[in-house]
Amino acid sequence: MATEETAVQGLPALAAQGVHKRFKIPEERSHTLKERVLHPLRRSRHEQLYALKDISFAVAPGEFFGIVGRNGSGKSTLLKCLAGIYRTDEGRIWCNGRMSTFIELGVGFNPDLAAYDNVALNGIMLGLSPREARARYQRVIEFAELEEFQDLKLKNYSSGMHVRLAFSVAIQVDADILLIDEVLAVGDAAFQQKCFDVFNRMREEGRTIVFVTHDMGAVTRFCHRAMLLERGEMVSIGDPRDVADRYLEIAFGREVGYADPDVGSARMGDGAARVSDVWLGDDFNDRRAVAPQAEPLTVKALVKFNTDVMDPAVGLMLLNDQRQPVVAATTTEDQEDTGGFRAGEHAVFAFSFHNMLAPGRYHTILTITHRGEGLDVIDRFAGGLSFVVSGLTASGGMVEIPVETEVSRWGYAPPSEIQPTGGSR
Amino acid sequence: MGLRPAERDPADRGLEVSGPVLSEPEAHPAPTASDPLGQPIRGPRALGDSWSRFWQLAYNIARSEFKLKFFGSALGYLWQVMRPLLLFGVLYLFFVVVFEVNKAKGAAAHFYGAQLLGSIVLFTLFGEASSGAVRSVVDRESLVRKIQFPRLAIPISVVLLALFNLGLNLVVVMIFAVAEGVHPMLSWLELPLIILMLTVLTTGVAMLLSALFVRFRDISPIWEVVSQILFYCSPVIIPAEVVREKLAHGSLDHFLYHIYTLNPLVAIFQQFRHAMINHATLSAGQIMGSWAALLEPLALVAVIMVLGFWVFNREAPHIAEDL
Numbered sequence: 227m228a229t230e231e232t233a234v235q236g237l238p239a240l241a242a243q244g245v246h247k248r249f250k251i252p253e254e255r256s257h258t259l260k261e262r263v264l265h266p267l268r269r270s271r272h273e274q275l276y277a278l279k280d281i282s283f284a285v286a287p288g289e290f291f292g293i294v295g296r297n298g299s300g301k302s303t304l305l306k307c308l309a310g311i312y313r314t315d316e317g318r319i320w321c322n323g324r325m326s327t328f329i330e331l332g333v334g335f336n337p338d339l340a341a342y343d344n345v346a347l348n349g350i351m352l353g354l355s356p357r358e359a360r361a362r363y364q365r366v367i368e369f370a371e372l373e374e375f376q377d378l379k380l381k382n383y384s385s386g387m388h389v390r391l392a393f394s395v396a397i398q399v400d401a402d403i404l405l406i407d408e409v410l411a412v413g414d415a416a417f418q419q420k421c422f423d424v425f426n427r428m429r430e431e432g433r434t435i436v437f438v439t440h441d442m443g444a445v446t447r448f449c450h451r452a453m454l455l456e457r458g459e460m461v462s463i464g465d466p467r468d469v470a471d472r473y474l475e476i477a478f479g480r481e482v483g484y485a486d487p488d489v490g491s492a493r494m495g496d497g498a499a500r501v502s503d504v505w506l507g508d509d510f511n512d513r514r515a516v517a518p519q520a521e522p523l524t525v526k527a528l529v530k531f532n533t534d535v536m537d538p539a540v541g542l543m544l545l546n547d548q549r550q551p552v553v554a555a556t557t558t559e560d561q562e563d564t565g566g567f568r569a570g571e572h573a574v575f576a577f578s579f580h581n582m583l584a585p586g587r588y589h590t591i592l593t594i595t596h597r598g599e600g601l602d603v604i605d606r607f608a609g610g611l612s613f614v615v616s617g618l619t620a621s622g623g624m625v626e627i628p629v630e631t632e633v634s635r636w637g638y639a640p641p642s643e644i645q646p647t648g649g650s651r
Numbered sequence: 652m653g654l655r656p657a658e659r660d661p662a663d664r665g666l667e668v669s670g671p672v673l674s675e676p677e678a679h680p681a682p683t684a685s686d687p688l689g690q691p692i693r694g695p696r697a698l699g700d701s702w703s704r705f706w707q708l709a710y711n712i713a714r715s716e717f718k719l720k721f722f723g724s725a726l727g728y729l730w731q732v733m734r735p736l737l738l739f740g741v742l743y744l745f746f747v748v749v750f751e752v753n754k755a756k757g758a759a760a761h762f763y764g765a766q767l768l769g770s771i772v773l774f775t776l777f778g779e780a781s782s783g784a785v786r787s788v789v790d791r792e793s794l795v796r797k798i799q800f801p802r803l804a805i806p807i808s809v810v811l812l813a814l815f816n817l818g819l820n821l822v823v824v825m826i827f828a829v830a831e832g833v834h835p836m837l838s839w840l841e842l843p844l845i846i847l848m849l850t851v852l853t854t855g856v857a858m859l860l861s862a863l864f865v866r867f868r869d870i871s872p873i874w875e876v877v878s879q880i881l882f883y884c885s886p887v888i889i890p891a892e893v894v895r896e897k898l899a900h901g902s903l904d905h906f907l908y909h910i911y912t913l914n915p916l917v918a919i920f921q922q923f924r925h926a927m928i929n930h931a932t933l934s935a936g937q938i939m940g941s942w943a944a945l946l947e948p949l950a951l952v953a954v955i956m957v958l959g960f961w962v963f964n965r966e967a968p969h970i971a972e973d974l
Contacts, residue, residue: 241688243681249972259867282681284688306971310799313694313968320682322689329797338719350711351798355703 237322238284239403239434240291240308245317247278247303247458277303279458280317285451287322287402288432290425292445292452292466294473300458301438302407305329308436309405323402323434326353330407332392337381341372344380345395352399362398370394390417397424404428408439442470442616467518474614475515495603498535499567501592503528504610510574519617519626523581526574527592527610531567537597538564538604540575547587552624553579556593582625583615697960697967699801708804713811731816732823735775739768742888758931759892765828766924766932770887772820773845773920777853778878780813784857785864785871792974802967803960806861810854817846828928838926845926849919852952858959862966865973885916886924891938912939915948 251273277300285291295301306312308319309327334351335344345366349359367376370390380388425448428435439445445452445466452469454462454476462472493500504527507514517523525542541556555577557564567573590611596602617626682688699705720731743764784806788795791805829835864870886894898908911917922935936942966973 237689238682241682258869259863259873260869262867284681306796307694308692310692310694311796311971319692320689321692327797327799330793333797334791334794336715336719339715343715343718347711347715350707351794351800353704356707356711 238320239287239289239322240325240436241284241320242304242308243282243318245278245281245304245307245319246276246315247300247307247312248315249275249277251275276458278307278314278455281455281460282317283453283460283463285403285434285436287434289434289451290429290449291434291436292449292469293436293438293455294440294442294445294452294469295455296473296477299455301455302329303458304455305405305407305436305438321403324353324400325403325405326396326399326401327405328396328407329405331389331396335380335388335392338379340379341367341376341391345391348392348395349398352396353401354399366391366394366398369397386417393417393421397428401433403434403436405436406438408441442473446470471516471518471616474616493605493607495594495605498533498596498604499529499531499538499594500605501527501594501607501610502530502572504590504592504607506611506613514613516614516616517581517583519581519583519585519615521581522578523583524576524578525590525611526576527607529573529575529594529605531569531571531573533569534567535596535604536566537562538567539595539597540564541593541595542577543591543593544583545589545591546584546624547589549589550624552583552588555579581615582627584621584624584626585615585617587612587614695799695802695968695971697801697803697964705801705804705807708800709807709811712804712808713815716808716812717815728819731819735768735771735820736823739771742767742771746888759890759929759933761931762828762831762833762929763890765824765831765833765928766890767888768827769824769923769928770885770920772817772824773849773923774882774885774887774916775820776813776817776849777856777916778882779816780810780853781856781860782874782878783809783813784861785874786861787857788861788970789864789974795974796971802970803858803963806857806963807854809861810850810857813853814846814850833928836926836930838930841922841926845919845923848915848949848952851956852915852919855952855956855959858963859955862959862963862970865966865970881914881916884911884914886920890924890932891917891921892933895933895938912944913948913951915952918945918948 281304293301293304303312305327306329307314308321309325309329311327311329332344332348334348336347339347342363345363346356346359349362349366350356354362367373370387370393372387372391375383375387380391383391425435429448437444437449449466451464452466453460454469454472456476461476462469504525505513506517506523506525508524508526510526510528525544527540527542529538529540539556539558541554543551543555544553546552557575589609591606591608592610593606594604596604721728746767747764787805787809788802794800794805795802860870860874883889894911895908898904898911918935918938921933921938924932925934935945939945939947
């Protein structure tokens with residue numbers, strides 16, 4: 227931290243090459259000298275946990291770089307290695323410019339000291355010189371909006387005030403490279419808004435920011451590039467949208483298009499045909515687990531006929547994670563006669579629509595019925611496929627239908643006395 | 652973190668999911684060459700690259716701790732001075748008022764009260780800093796795991812804090828000494844050297860203990876006992892003259908006396924008594940037999956200092972993981 231070197235042109239702001247990090251997990255941890263003395267020859271057995279495996283990447287100056295991954299994927303470990311808090315076992319890391327780390331806000335805050343002392347100490351901890359830290363105190367207090375409370379000891383602050391003060395100090399550290407862990411995302415909505423404003427400002431100022439998060443919305447909104455870690459390995463790097471899709475695939479999918487056994491009951495129907503496979507995507511061999519919002523979506527079902535069936539109707543129902551039906555469609559709406567199928571024949575039924583689903587996880591129920599009222603069930607296959615809809619638009623509704631809005635003024639007279647003239651006044 | 656719909660481009664209000672318009676910085680490929688790409692990040696170390704940052708950190712941590720003690724309670728300063736004074740009061744009552752050691756032992760026993768108080772105050776520095784350092788790194792876990800900074804700043808700040816306190820306590824010692832009738836002497840100029848030796852020893856012990864405690868948690872009770880033993884085996888209550896007299900016969904006595912004088916605290920405290928309070932007491936050189944023999948405890952101080960730094964420096968990269 228606080229390397230005072232000026233950035234060299236043409237070099238990446240941050241670069242890692244072949245970084246490995248192992249943790250020793252002792253099976254029984256000897257924590258005392260006594261145990262060591264009593265059993266001097268006993269080697270403490272431990273397992274090696276690979277937290278990071280061969281990570282190489284570079285962050286360009288001015289880039290907003292996201293590191294995403296599930297819990298325990300190694301993203302915080304990587305951040306700590308970049309920050310120099312952990313030593314890497316192999317590989318090398320370079321930085322160009324003054325670097326500052328925010329893994330937690332208000333590190334070293336002492337509840338028994340007043341704001342001034344805490345700001346000074348925290349500022350020095352984060353890499354400011356004592357003089358700089360004291361000179362910036364006024365700005366810190368103003369940004370935190372704590373002018374009236376500056377003589378109070380920190381223990382008398384509310385948690386919101388505490389976070390505000392800590393964040394204000396953090397952003398006063400004018401580093402070229404900022405390493406930010408997701409814990410910054412604390413505080414109420416108004417404070418989060420302020421955080422995002424600051425992030426935006428920093429991005430515009432051309433600071434290099436490495437940002438660890440779970441929040442795919444933030445990644446796609448802020449980051450120029452992102453990296454996905456899974457079990458310590460770099461799975462994907464590049465466009466934040468692709469990385470976010472891969473993340474959702476891993477986080478929700480487990481396997482591509484896996485079946486969720488607890489959706490719906492056992493199969494029913496007379497067994498004249500069976501749905502043998504359900505998948506997402508156009509290609510049988512290139513299945514997907516993530517359906518991006520606002521793009522065409524296709525669910526396909528492979529049906530094997532055991533007896534001759536004439537004009538069967540195949541229906542698809544999509545349930546959201548609360549098991550509420552969101553979409554229902556059958557082949558009968560589109561085509562009355564699906565044709566005759568022979569015993570042993572395979573057929574694929576496809577359901578395509580423009581994806582207007584809200585982001586989240588969806589489950590399928592497929593139904594095959596004999597021609598008619600749809601009550602004569604051949605097969606009902608619930609939970610054959612579970613997939614994730616990714617996207618940024620989450621209005622809170624179950625679907626994201628494009629809605630146009632319009633405003634027309636009606637003046638002040640009671641609506642009964644006036645008819646809208648059509649245009650806006 | 653949620654999204655902020657108002658911030659999005661009006662164009663993507665509907666289903667059009669378009670990313671923010673970014674002026675894309677040119678993506679750097681992952682490095683493959685082994686040539687340096689800027690400042691290398693080597694991970695946590697005992698000392699950083701910058702001495703000034705190291706001292707600023709150590710000093711400011713110590714300063715805020717001092718402020719806490721000083722302004723934390725209504726009688727801040729008084730409490731700080733009270734601890735050694737109370738101990739002194741009890742010992743003084745016992746050895747001076749009840750057993751009258753100051754009258755029995757001739758010239759060396761003059762100003763025994765001031766000698767006792769001075770030694771107690773010096774031992775307070777050693778005791779406070781060493782036992783304070785034991786838990787220091789572990790207690791500051793949140794710092795160690797979340798910020799990169801020279802790790803050694805933590806135990807050093809504990810020593811600095813004890814030095815601040817020593818400054819306050821020495822004022823009381825000097826007032827007491829002058830009140831008892833000690834006249835100012837040229838040899839008072841030796842005080843910085845005496846304190847320097849004590850500080851080097853204390854720093855070495857503090858580094859050693861704080862690094863070992865991360866791995867061995869029973870260092871804490873062990874050190875409590877060792878510290879107590881050192882208190883009684885140093886010329887705090889019992890002056891070195893008395894020990895020398897008692898251990899003057901036979902080779903076993905000689906051997907025990909040699910062990911006694913190996914303790915660097917003996918030479919340091921005794922020189923304090925000699926130079927600061929009463930010239931009639933034995934100087935460090937006289938205690939050892941010759942000034943050359945002083946090299947033994949001096950070498951021990953150096954060894955402890957080097958060993959302390961070596962151990963701490965070796966542990967520093969792992970501390971954040973081992974906590």
